[in-house]
Amino acid sequence: MASITVYPATLRxxxxxxxxxxxxxxxxxxxxxxxxxxxxxxxxxxxxxxxSAIGSALQMPFGALVxxxxxxxxxxxxxxxxxxxxxxxxxxxxxxxxxxxxxxRQDWARDEMLAQGFGENLLVGSVPSHATAxxxxxxxxxxxxxxxxxxxxxxxxxxxxxxRGKASDAGLMVMVDSRAGMSSARRLDVREFRAFVLLDGVAxxxxxNRNDSYAAMLFSLLHEVGHVLLGSNEVYNDFSADGDNRVxxxxxxxxxxxxxxxxxxxxxxxxxxxxxxxxVQDIADGCASRYGLSxxxxxxxxxxxxxxxxxxxxxxxxxxxxxVTNAEITGSGGNQNLTNASHLDTRFVRMIxxxxxxxxxxxxxxxxxxxxxxxxxYAGLLKAKGLDx
Numbered sequence: 171m172a173s174i175t176v177y178p179a180t181l182r183x184x185x186x187x188x189x190x191x192x193x194x195x196x197x198x199x200x201x202x203x204x205x206x207x208x209x210x211x212x213x214x215x216x217x218x219x220x221x222s223a224i225g226s227a228l229q230m231p232f233g234a235l236v237x238x239x240x241x242x243x244x245x246x247x248x249x250x251x252x253x254x255x256x257x258x259x260x261x262x263x264x265x266x267x268x269x270x271x272x273x274x275r276q277d278w279a280r281d282e283m284l285a286q287g288f289g290e291n292l293l294v295g296s297v298p299s300h301a302t303a304x305x306x307x308x309x310x311x312x313x314x315x316x317x318x319x320x321x322x323x324x325x326x327x328x329x330x331x332x333x334r335g336k337a338s339d340a341g342l343m344v345m346v347d348s349r350a351g352m353s354s355a356r357r358l359d360v361r362e363f364r365a366f367v368l369l370d371g372v373a374x375x376x377x378x379n380r381n382d383s384y385a386a387m388l389f390s391l392l393h394e395v396g397h398v399l400l401g402s403n404e405v406y407n408d409f410s411a412d413g414d415n416r417v418x419x420x421x422x423x424x425x426x427x428x429x430x431x432x433x434x435x436x437x438x439x440x441x442x443x444x445x446x447x448x449x450v451q452d453i454a455d456g457c458a459s460r461y462g463l464s465x466x467x468x469x470x471x472x473x474x475x476x477x478x479x480x481x482x483x484x485x486x487x488x489x490x491x492x493x494v495t496n497a498e499i500t501g502s503g504g505n506q507n508l509t510n511a512s513h514l515d516t517r518f519v520r521m522i523x524x525x526x527x528x529x530x531x532x533x534x535x536x537x538x539x540x541x542x543x544x545x546x547x548y549a550g551l552l553k554a555k556g557l558d559x
Contacts, residue, residue: 173215173216173217174215174216174217174218174221174236175213175214175215175236176207176213176214176215176216176221176235176236177213177214177237177238178207178208178209178210178211178212178213178214179240180234180235180236180237180238180240181207181208181224181235182208183240184224184228184230184234184235185208185228187228187230187263188228188229188230188263189262189263190227190228192204192205192208193205194227195224195227195228198223198226198227199223200219200220200223201220201223201224201227204224221235221236229263229353229355229356248269248366248368248403248404248405261362261405262359262362263350264349264350264356264357264358264359264362265350265358265362265363265405267350267351267356268347268350268358268377269366269368269377271350271351271541272345272366272368272375272377273368274539275343275345275375275518275539276343276368276370276373276375278539279343279373279375279518279521280370280372280373282521282525283372283373283521284372288372289372290371290372291340291341291342291371291372291373291374293313293340293341293342293374293398293399294369294370294371294374294398294399294401295399295400295401296309296313296399296401297309297399297400297401299400299417301400301420302420303420303421303423303424303427304424304427306396306399306400306420306421306424307423307424307425307426307427307428307431309399310392310395310396310399310424310425310428311428311431313340313395313399314333314336314337314339314340314395315336315339315340316333316336316428318431318432319431319432320332321429321461321462324462325384326383326384326385326388326462327384329384329388329462330384330387330388330391330462333388333391333392334346334391335516337376337391337395338515338516338517341374341517342374342375342376342395342398343373343374343375343376343515343517343518344375344376344377344378344391344515345375345376345377345378345513345514345515345518346377346378346380346387346512346513347377347379347380347513348379348380348381352541352543357381358379358380358381359381360379360381360382360386363379363405363406364378364379364382364386364387364390364406365377365378365379365387365390365391365393365394365405365406366394366403366404366405366406367394367397367398367403367404367406368403369397369398369401369402369403374398376391376394376395376398378390378391378394380512380513383464384462385458385462385463385464386464388429388462388463389425389463389464389467390406392425392428392429393406393421393422393425394406396421396424396425397421400417400421402417422467423471423474425463425467426463426467426468426470426471429461429462429463430461430463430468430471433475436457436471436472436475437475437477439456439457439460440453440457440472440475440477440478441477443456444477450469450478450482450485450486451465451485451486451489453472454466454468454469454472454486457469457472464490465486465489465490466483466486466487466490469482469483469486470483505554506547506550507547507550507551507553507554508554510540510541510542510547510550510551510554511551511554511555513541514540514541514551514555516555516557519540519551519552519555519557520555520557522536522539522540523536523552523557533545533548536548
């Protein structure tokens with residue numbers, strides 16, 4: 171069997187990119203010598219089968235493993251100073267790769283919009299950092315053209331899609347996905363991040379992790395819209411909605427006020443449920459169903475209003491964390507066209523279509539930007555988006 175030359179430095183780079191444990195990789199069939207290969211003094215001769223097994227274990231493409239020169243590592247500024255629970259943490263390869271794909275899409279969209287004569291998006295940085303939560307909420311509602319009671323008579327999924335459309339109409343590209351790249355094995359970890367925003371004066375982009383409930387996705391999207399208005403990049407992972415960071419806490423409160431725009435109505439509903447003897451978890455769930463936000467976020471809001479105790483918040487937080495641990499979000503089913511459409515911002519797809527139709531964007535480049543592989547899939551995407559003509 172023919173062998174392939176592989177360089178130990180490239181293997182070490184692949185391990186560092188994947189975050190895999192070499193000892194765990196060594197337990198895979200045929201890879202018992204993997205730790206020794208990493209520390210070899212010179213080039214290795216490995217079979218195609220072994221190299222494919224390494225690629226599978228590290229979730230790295232075959233071509234990346236046969237490079238003779240280790241690629242230069244450039245850490246995106248978005249993850250350089252990232253924290254979880256106020257502790258500095260590294261970003262997974264899945265997060266880094268997702269940010270890179272979104273940066274590429276944003277760069278193309280910005281250039282395309284400038285070429286078409288678009289100016290800067292007036293929402294970016296339009297709110298001063300000292301704004302109160304109430305002021306920020308008012309600006310979010312105004313910027314997205316949200317009427318009072320906009321959340322009523324909708325399911326959680328409908329609320330998210332409605333808000334996503336409003337954000338897109340306001341010039342914010344909103345992308346949604348549950349995995350990194352094309353592999354279903356590279357599931358995005360909601361405990362690492364729920365959303366992020368890539369700030370840009372012309373083409374601001376928000377990415378929302380699909381491995382979350384619609385209520386959490388709605389909160390995440392509004393949270394990142396708040397960051398756009400304040401003019402700051404961010405990777406969002408806050409589960410509590412009442413974190414220690416003042417800016418984050420202010421944005422989280424503004425998110426709730428963007429939805430719960432009638433305090434009197436909220437108070438009346440909560441007090442009525444209490445008077446009827448309902449348990450706090452049932453009250454919180456009722457509010458979640460009514461407003462489309464998480465039970466925890468709304469219990470924290472009730473606590474601010476003096477309607478819920480510290481013990482109530484602790485209980486709902488524990489139940490919420492248990493739900494996140496046990497939840498298993500499924501995909502959108504067998505219709506790949508609808509799945510592709512759900513991942514991509516409609517305005518972005520329209521720009522790609524127009525570029526291809528004009529001849530200014532080659533088909534191959536357009537498909538690459540969209541993350542699809544064939545002209546057939548492209549036609550299905552346009553139909554699912556209502557952009558076929």
